[in-house]
Amino acid sequence: MDKLDVTFQGTVSEYENCMCSCCHDSAKVLKLQIPETLYFDGKSLSTKYHGVWVCKSCAQKMIGELEKLIPQPENKPLTLEQLRGMDGMPVYCIGIVNKGLDGYGLVNVKDAEIIDSHCDCWTFKKYGKNYIAYRAKPEQEESK
Numbered sequence: 001m002d003k004l005d006v007t008f009q010g011t012v013s014e015y016e017n018c019m020c021s022c023c024h025d026s027a028k029v030l031k032l033q034i035p036e037t038l039y040f041d042g043k044s045l046s047t048k049y050h051g052v053w054v055c056k057s058c059a060q061k062m063i064g065e066l067e068k069l070i071p072q073p074e075n076k077p078l079t080l081e082q083l084r085g086m087d088g089m090p091v092y093c094i095g096i097v098n099k100g101l102d103g104y105g106l107v108n109v110k111d112a113e114i115i116d117s118h119c120d121c122w123t124f125k126k127y128g129k130n131y132i133a134y135r136a137k138p139e140q141e142e143s144k
Ligand SMILES: [Zn+2]
Pocket: 020, 021, 022, 023, 024, 025, 054, 055, 056, 057, 058, 059
């Protein structure tokens, strides 16, 4: 049997004055075309879509709920062991000795250092003494 390329693509279009499937409010809604499955219609395989109409506020809520389902890795200071396992990945360094030198750098395990965009090097030897690193820029402390 021949192979067929089947497109699984969602599309979004805007409509005025349609009813939202979530809150039943009629307003400007987004029509989401969601691919369901591929099916065999007797001759060939194709993609079946079904449409969902949601207003913007429901779409926002849905996105918010979905985001909650995706676990966010905790952004704790990395251990040196973790750094060694992150070759080539970006980390956010925070200077302990030289404050203000914060920034993203790339882990380079071969040379046991983190290279940042200012070309300053953070060596593994000084890790925990001169600086610490995070997976992502830590949230700013609630200030004022
Ligand atoms: Zn709605």
